[in-house]
Amino acid sequence: MKKNDERPGLVIKPITFLIIITATIFASATLVDLILSIFPPLSLDKFTLLDAGLLTIMLFPVIYYFVFEPLTSYIYEVEQSKEALAVSEAKYRSVVETTDDSIYLVNMNCEYLFMNAKHRSRMGFFGEEYVGRAYGEFHSSEETKIFTEEVKKVFATGEPLQHEHRSKRDDTFFLRTLSPLKGTNNEIFALSVVSKNVTKVKQTNLW
Numbered sequence: 001m002k003k004n005d006e007r008p009g010l011v012i013k014p015i016t017f018l019i020i021i022t023a024t025i026f027a028s029a030t031l032v033d034l035i036l037s038i039f040p041p042l043s044l045d046k047f048t049l050l051d052a053g054l055l056t057i058m059l060f061p062v063i064y065y066f067v068f069e070p071l072t073s074y075i076y077e078v079e080q081s082k083e084a085l086a087v088s089e090a091k092y093r094s095v096v097e098t099t100d101d102s103i104y105l106v107n108m109n110c111e112y113l114f115m116n117a118k119h120r121s122r123m124g125f126f127g128e129e130y131v132g133r134a135y136g137e138f139h140s141s142e143e144t145k146i147f148t149e150e151v152k153k154v155f156a157t158g159e160p161l162q163h164e165h166r167s168k169r170d171d172t173f174f175l176r177t178l179s180p181l182k183g184t185n186n187e188i189f190a191l192s193v194v195s196k197n198v199t200k201v202k203q204t205n206l207w
Contacts, residue, residue, distance in 0.1 A: 020062065020066060021062065021063075021066070024058075024059060024062045028054075028055055028058040028059055029055065031058065032051055032054045032055050032058070035054060036050065036051060036054075097116050097117045098117075099116065099118065100118060100197070101118060101194055101195060101196045101197070102115075102116070102118050102119035102122060102174070102193075102194070102195040102197075103115070103116040103118070103119060103192065103193070103194050103195075104116065104119050104192075104193050105181070105190050105191065105192055105193070106135060106151060106190065106191055106193065107189070107190050107191075108151070108152075108155055109134065110134055110135040110136065110144075110147060110148055110151055111132055111133060111134050111135070112130045112131060112132070112134075112135070113131065113190055114131075119195075122170075123138060135147055135148070136148075139168075139169075140168055143167075143168065146165075150178055151178065151191055154178045154179075154180055154188075154191055155180070155188055155191070158180050158182075158188060159180075160177060160178060160179040160180070161177070161178045162175065162176070162177045162178075163175075163176060164176070164198070165195065172197055172199045173197070173198050173199045173201075174195040174196060174197055174198060175195070175196045175198050176193060176194070176196075177193070177194045177195075177196075178191050178192070178193050179191065179192045179193075179194075
């Protein structure tokens with residue numbers, strides 16, 4: 001966010017705000033009574049109207065400064081945050097969908113939550129029909145056992161895990177990295193898996 005877009009807002013605690021408003025109302029009401037005492041006796045309607053008008057004029061600056069300004073600043077910051085988040089997500093999705101690496105998300109039960117275009121192509125999916133389906137539906141029992149153990153280990157330790165993996169699907173080699181994804185409560189809710197094709201490296205004995 002650019003500096004010229006920043007709008008400083010007043011940060012005030014609720015109890016402090018309550019004290020200020022209460023004190024302002026008391027002081028304003030007292031001052032209005034003093035002002036009205038200068039005028040000759042008025043009818044009840046005129047007195048009520050003048051009393052309300054003077055009280056509104058005195059309270060308006062306080063309400064504007066302590067309520068309206070902080071509220072508009074907060075709304076502005078929320079909108080700016082949403083816009084920045086949307087741009088960030090768009091950039092991230094663009095990178096994920098155009099990369100030549102296979103990227104996918106799984107939960108603790110090794111069920112697919114997301115696949116990028118590259119991995120959907122490898123798996124033969126055209127849409128999101130993979131969501132909720134288990135890893136074991138599309139891999140051998142041996143591959144499933146290895147993958148399941150790795151997923152459990154990352155969920156248990158909270159640490160990323162990287163290893164070489166050979167896919168029997170198309171006889172290719174991958175460097176597979178499993179990383180934990182944590183929520184606001186710092187608990188792992190899924191794993192991201194990035195598989196980088198290293199078949200050419202293996203074939204040239206550089207691995």
